[in-house]
Each structure stands twice: as structure tokens, then as C-alpha cells.
């Protein structure tokens with residue numbers, strides 16, 4: 001990405017500088033010393049900034065939107081204990097491939113309820129912030145922390161990953177793509193709107209998903225999306241929700 005730098009919190013020490021320099025190197029972007037620069041000044045000067053704090057990473061874009069790891073709605077879903085995705089999967093301890101990780105809220109909920117999750121994200125910054133959060137973030141809830149730590153993530157394009165999978169390698173494949181979302185989404189995704197991959201569900205991708213999914217394919221999409229009819233998903237509408245789940249049982253394809 002152009003006009004993107006890594007820096008630290010204003011309150012700095014050698015350890016934090018070293019950490020920020022390593023992250024900049026990993027992401028192949030310049031590291032700049034923060035000095036006394038305010039966030040507003042940093043954005044004017046560099047447009048996109050990843051700020052390294054001792055216990056978190058915060059990405060800020062030119063619209064001052066911030067992306068950092070948090071679980072918001074996932075914690076609510078875990079506490080409510082009536083998760084529609086779990087009902088759709090039905091069986092316990094399934095091997096699930098989430099091919100559109102994003103902020104990993106769905107992955108965390110699925111992992112918490114006992115599934116074995118591998119999650120894919122093609123955007124390097126989203127992947128870095130979210131995978132680091134999954135490893136280190138402390139929710140003060142041991143079971144949720146364990147669920148986060150159990151998730152395996154890859155920074156990869158989902159089609160490329162699927163092409164290297166065996167037939168029937170995952171029990172369930174789950175996808176929650178961006179392409180069907182309005183730019184100003186209503187699902188707390190605005191911080192990743194401008195970073196996220198908006199690739200569409202092509203016939204080639206769908207064929208790979210079908211090959212690799214052993215039992216079920218589950219999609220989340222806007223109620224008005226034509227993807228349900230196009231790929232013959234059974235649409236499960238939820239009262240009051242703008243997004244529906246669609247499910248395809250492999251036996252019935």
C-alpha cells in the first residue's frame with residue numbers, strides 16, 4: 001500500500017521501537033519515529049499509519065477510521081448462547097474453514113463453541129492485526145481466550161488456498177464476503193471497508209469450495225443478494241436482520 005508507515009505510541013521505549021521496526025519490516029513499509037507528532041498530523045503526512053502500542057496495534061486511515069482487534073459482537077453472541085451458525089452446522093467438533101476471516105468474530109464464536117477453525121484473510125494489514133489479536137488479546141475470559149488461541153490463520157487469497165486442499169478436506173466451509181455489503185455497512189466493518197478484498201464469488205471459487213467441503217457450505221450475505229439463488233443456497237432469514245445465512249448440504253448438490 002502506498003503512503004503507509006508504521007510508528008509507535010508517543011510514550012516510547014527501546015523495546016517498543018524494536019517491536020515497531022520489526023513489524024514495519026514484516027509488512028514491508030517504512031518505520032518512522034513518532035516524536036511528538038499527533039495522529040492528525042501523521043495522517044496528513046502519511047495517509048495510513050499503523051501505531052504500535054505496548055499491548056495493541058491500531059491502524060488509522062486518512063478518514064481517521066481506526067482498525068484494531070476487538071471482539072464486540074462476538075462476545076455478545078457467545079453470552080447469548082443461541083448462535084444461528086452453530087445451529088446450522090448442527091454437528092459438534094467440526095473442521096471448519098472460514099475463507100473470509102475479516103475481524104474473525106465468526107471464527108471466534110465457532111471456535112468457542114467447539115469447532116476446529118482455520119481462517120483465511122487476503123489483506124496483509126487486516127491479517128496482521130487480527131492474527132496478532134487472536135494470539136495476544138486478553139478478554140479476561142479464559143474460555144474465550146483459549147478459543148481465540150486455537151484458531152489457525154493464513155494470510156492468503158482463498159482461491160489459491162483452496163486449490164491446494166484435498167477433496168473433502170474440511171467438514172464445513174464458511175464465507176462472509178464483502179462484495180454484497182454497502183460501503184457504509186451496518187455491521188461494524190467500517191474500519192476494514194477500504195482495506196478489505198471485495199473479490200466476488202466466482203464460479204471457479206464456488207467449484208473449489210464445493211470440492212473441498214465435505215458436508216456443508218454456509219454463506220452470509222445481504223438479504224437482497226442474488227448469490228442465494230445463483231448457487232442454490234437454502235436461505236435462512238432471521239427476523240429483523242439485514243443479512244441472512246445460506247446453506248448448501250453437500251449430499252444434496
Ligand SMILES: C[S@@+](CC[C@H](N)C(=O)[O-])C[C@H]1O[C@@H](n2cnc3c(N)ncnc32)[C@H](O)[C@@H]1O
Nearest residue numbers: 100102103104105106121122157158176196197
Ligand atoms: C465481511 S468481512 C468478514 C467478516 C468476518 N466474518 C467477521 O466475523 O469479522 C470479509 C473479509 O474477507 C476478506 N476477503 C475477501 N475476499 C477474500 C479472498 N479472496 N481471500 C481471502 N480473504 C478475502 C476481506 O478482505 C474481508 O476482510
